[in-house]
Amino acid sequence: MSCNKPEQKKGVDYIIRATGADHQVRIFAATTREMVDYARQIHHTSPVATAALGRLLTAGAMMGSMQKGEDDLITLQIKCSGPIKGLTVTADGKARVKGYVENPMVMLPPNKAGKLDVGGALDMGVPTTVPLSTIFSTAFLVTASPTNSVSTTWPSTMRSR
Secondary structure, eight states: OOOOOOOOOOOOOEEEEEEETTTTEEEEEEEOHHHHHHHHHHHTOOHHHHHHHHHHHHHHHHHHTTOSSTTOEEEEEEEESSTTOEEEEEEETTOOEEEEESSTTOOOOOOTTSSOOHHHHHOSEEOEEEEOOTTTOOEEEEEEETTTEEEEEOOTTOOOO
16 A cells, blocks of 8 residues: 655745835835745755845845846845855846855854844854946945844945946
């Protein structure tokens, strides 16, 4: 006698985009569980490294989908002093992403709230200039902070070419 398990239907990742206030505001939301799980499998990442990479992959996919051309690329890079050392993600205009964690096996105890300590894995971030697009020739500064957040700022000294 054999037992056939029903085929489990995989979820579908997607990005929702919306605009408001006469196109003055853009809103993005994404579900990327399958993408992050695939990255976990191929990179053999620890849970905390998976969470960090997943967040940056998701940000890259959303920012990539904002590109004007399908061949435009964006690279997000976080260099940090924590045990994860750094992460790099590249995305294109079709929101296709690839990423890398410098130390994929980071293991940390849960933070005070009992959650994965992504902030502890990153610790203090080092500002890194990252090309936004080959067309616009502009850049973002991406900085990781110990408060478990990633801030993206537009440097006032940068100008479009």
